[in-house]
Amino acid sequence: MSITATNITKTFGNYTALNAVNLHVPSGKLIALLGPSGSGKTTLLRIIAGLEFADQGSGNILFGDEDVTNVPPGKRGVGFVFQHYALFRHLSVAENIAFGLKVRKRAERPDKATIAARVKELLHLIQLEDLGGRYPAQLSGGQRQRVALARALAVQPKVLLLDEPFGALDAKVRRDLRRWLRNFHDEIHLTTVFVTHDQEEALEIADEVVIMNQARVEQVGIPQEVYDRPTTPFVHKFLGNVNQIVLPWSGLIPGTNVPQEDGIAFVRPHDIELVHFNTGRDGDPAQVVDIHAAGPVAKVAVKRNDGKGIVDVELSRAYLDQIRLREGDHVLLRVRRPVATDYAI
Amino acid sequence: MSPVATTITTPALAVDNRPRSHIHDPAWLRWTLISLALLFLLSFLLLPLAAVFAEALRNGIKAYFAAFEDSDALAAIRLTLITTAISVPANVVFGVAAAWAITKFDFRGKSFLITLIDLPFAVSPVIAGLIFVLVFGRHGWFGPGNMEHLFAPIAPGFKEFVSGYGLDWLLGPLAEWMNEPGMLPVLFATPGIVLATIFVSFPFVARELIPLMQAQGRDEELTAITLGANGWQTFWRVTLPNIKWGLFYGVILCNARAMGEFGAVSVVSGKIRGETNTLPLHVEILYNEYNSVGAFAIATLLAMLAIVTLIAKSFTEWKFAKK
Numbered sequence: 043m044s045i046t047a048t049n050i051t052k053t054f055g056n057y058t059a060l061n062a063v064n065l066h067v068p069s070g071k072l073i074a075l076l077g078p079s080g081s082g083k084t085t086l087l088r089i090i091a092g093l094e095f096a097d098q099g100s101g102n103i104l105f106g107d108e109d110v111t112n113v114p115p116g117k118r119g120v121g122f123v124f125q126h127y128a129l130f131r132h133l134s135v136a137e138n139i140a141f142g143l144k145v146r147k148r149a150e151r152p153d154k155a156t157i158a159a160r161v162k163e164l165l166h167l168i169q170l171e172d173l174g175g176r177y178p179a180q181l182s183g184g185q186r187q188r189v190a191l192a193r194a195l196a197v198q199p200k201v202l203l204l205d206e207p208f209g210a211l212d213a214k215v216r217r218d219l220r221r222w223l224r225n226f227h228d229e230i231h232l233t234t235v236f237v238t239h240d241q242e243e244a245l246e247i248a249d250e251v252v253i254m255n256q257a258r259v260e261q262v263g264i265p266q267e268v269y270d271r272p273t274t275p276f277v278h279k280f281l282g283n284v285n286q287i288v289l290p291w292s293g294l295i296p297g298t299n300v301p302q303e304d305g306i307a308f309v310r311p312h313d314i315e316l317v318h319f320n321t322g323r324d325g326d327p328a329q330v331v332d333i334h335a336a337g338p339v340a341k342v343a344v345k346r347n348d349g350k351g352i353v354d355v356e357l358s359r360a361y362l363d364q365i366r367l368r369e370g371d372h373v374l375l376r377v378r379r380p381v382a383t384d385y386a387i
Numbered sequence: 388m389s390p391v392a393t394t395i396t397t398p399a400l401a402v403d404n405r406p407r408s409h410i411h412d413p414a415w416l417r418w419t420l421i422s423l424a425l426l427f428l429l430s431f432l433l434l435p436l437a438a439v440f441a442e443a444l445r446n447g448i449k450a451y452f453a454a455f456e457d458s459d460a461l462a463a464i465r466l467t468l469i470t471t472a473i474s475v476p477a478n479v480v481f482g483v484a485a486a487w488a489i490t491k492f493d494f495r496g497k498s499f500l501i502t503l504i505d506l507p508f509a510v511s512p513v514i515a516g517l518i519f520v521l522v523f524g525r526h527g528w529f530g531p532g533n534m535e536h537l538f539a540p541i542a543p544g545f546k547e548f549v550s551g552y553g554l555d556w557l558l559g560p561l562a563e564w565m566n567e568p569g570m571l572p573v574l575f576a577t578p579g580i581v582l583a584t585i586f587v588s589f590p591f592v593a594r595e596l597i598p599l600m601q602a603q604g605r606d607e608e609l610t611a612i613t614l615g616a617n618g619w620q621t622f623w624r625v626t627l628p629n630i631k632w633g634l635f636y637g638v639i640l641c642n643a644r645a646m647g648e649f650g651a652v653s654v655v656s657g658k659i660r661g662e663t664n665t666l667p668l669h670v671e672i673l674y675n676e677y678n679s680v681g682a683f684a685i686a687t688l689l690a691m692l693a694i695v696t697l698i699a700k701s702f703t704e705w706k707f708a709k710k
């Protein structure tokens with residue numbers, strides 16, 4: 043079931059948490075809402091779930107073709123997972139998972155055996171078959187997260203909404219669990235929106251990334267697209283490192299659509315080619331001031347000869363060894379491919 | 388042993404042998420403090436309690452039980468039980484509702500409401516009692532002498548409204564009822580005692596629940612709602628189980644206060660023997676009449692209430708700690 047949010051505005055007092063936001067999540071896709079803290083991700087997710095309402099007369103939410111703007115959360119068919127799981131602490135894992143089925147009206151409630159079978163099936167799905175009798179306090183963070191997910195799935199929601207699902211876990215569990223979520227999504231193809239402020243997480247598992255900043259959607263696209271072709275300086279800076287190079291700069295490729303006037307070019311450190319000055323190639327003359335070679339990629343800081351600042355360059359270790367680069371060496375810089383400049387900031 | 392090894396082991400040994408004086412105070416100081424605390428507890432808390440029982444049993448067990456055969460004593464016990472049976476459940480409902488509203492919703496005037504909940508703790512019980520006298524007394528706002536004045540401004544409209552429904556026949560008896568002196572037997576009667584008791588014991592439940600529910604947040608309730616539970620189901624299946632021990636704790640404290648309240652109740656009760664005396668008031672009356680065995684015998688009931696309360700309280704605390 044697709045989700046369409048149109049022109050959503052939300053204010054708290056005189057603070058605008060969402061400013062005319064539009065969002066479309068195609069049916070069956072896994073979408074990441076990515077943005078810095080306070081950008082409005084959780085608020086948007088809660089509005090989609092119906093836990094919060096957009097400002098009067100601002101916009102509407104569609105699930106498929108159905109307008110759910112005024113449908114209460116319990117009737118929307120959403121599975122919502124909170125960052126801190128919000129498991130019912132007085133209920134066992136199995137009872138937690140069964141909760142949504144047990145609270146149904148008598149006419150719609152499955153019988154005991156059906157509920158038990160469904161719980162068993164879900165416990166299998168989250169790979170916790172043997173832990174149905176445990177209480178939330180007796181589980182690890184990653185296990186709790188999966189129980190919360192199973193509980194949301196038990197009612198067969200039309201869409202799944204996850205607020206920083208891995209936010210409270212350590213790095214290793216986090217990586218394992220996000221792969222698990224990706225595989226899991228590939229199996230069941232439930233329309234899923236997950237919130238994160240970890241760009242690596244978003245780029246790794248999402249079909250599409252929605253980047254939010256200051257109550258607005260900045261850019262939407264598949265991971266590679268938003269990484270390679272950011273449309274705003276914010277996105278450029280938010281997704282990985284970027285040099286802001288003051289123009290004019292002779293490191294740009296001549297003849298591309300880049301203006302050589304005043305302005306700023308945004309270039310990622312690994313998109314810059316570095317050669318020794320005596321090779322006599324095209325490029326901007328500069329001098330190496332610092333080499334940081336721990337790890338697979340060497341980070342080199344280079345000072346422009348025209349005095350317009352420092353440029354960070356990333357080189358492979360093999361290349362660094364091959365050209366025997368030393369601090370103080372004179373070099374030439376040139377971009378590998380056309381770059382974005384000056385977004386009319 | 389090489390010199391290097393020595394330099395490494397020496398500081399390690401030094402750390403091990405260092406007296407941990409900053410954690411453990413000298414023994415004599417510890418024991419002095421403990422004895423002081425014990426002595427204080429003994430003389431100010433335990434001794435009086437023992438004295439109550441000793442005094443009650445001074446003339447033997449027979450005299451002790453005779454005190455409970457007095458019909459006025461039985462009436463006092465009954466009134467206290469009735470008052471408690473009404474005011475504790477009422478405060479459970481008010482307290483849970485207030486705590487629920489304060490912790491699960493945002494609304495204007497929330498901090499004012501929180502302050503208001505503490506009011507009964509802040510005012511002297513005597514003042515609380517006097518407020519009820521002011522409100523329900525003979526010339527009080529809702530007192531019998533003031534009913535007509537109170538309704539005067541709305542009377543014409545009310546008459547029109549009633550006539551509009553063809554209910555004129557109601558007006559006569561209504562006016563009669565309103566002018567009767569004893570029409571609202573609040574003061575010097577059970578309703579007044581119950582109201583005063585509710586007032587003074589209100590904060591216990593709410594005060595106990597608010598921090599607990601605040602710490603638990605709203606996420607579990609919101610989850611229940613997204614899973615399709617209605618408000619009732621959310622309350623019974625999620626909120627209540629989460630607060631049950633805190634609620635129990637609040638209830639026993641509220642109960643102890645409701646049974647033991649003296650000040651506010653003494654102002655509104657009128658102290659009519661056998662009618663409007665609660666246990667604490669009855670103890671006072673007996674004592675003033677130099678019937679000290681009777682007074683202390685009744686007082687043992689309140690003392691036992693205190694002991695049971697403390698045991699129940701420790702039990703809940705232990706239960707809390709286990710979680």
Ligand SMILES: Nc1ncnc2c1ncn2[C@@H]1O[C@H](COP(=O)(O)OP(=O)(O)OP(=O)(O)O)[C@@H](O)[C@H]1O
Nearest residue numbers: 054057059077078079080081082083084085086239
């Ligand atoms: N109930 C509320 N009352 C007032 N302000 C709120 C409320 N909820 C959110 N806000 C504000 O709205 C803004 C957006 O909040 P939101 O929780 O959506 O951010 P977020 O992108 O999820 O951030 P994070 O990554 O830190 O979770 C924040 O500045 C926050 O202070």
Ligand SMILES: [Mg+2]
Nearest residue numbers: 083084085237
């Ligand atoms: Mg958030």
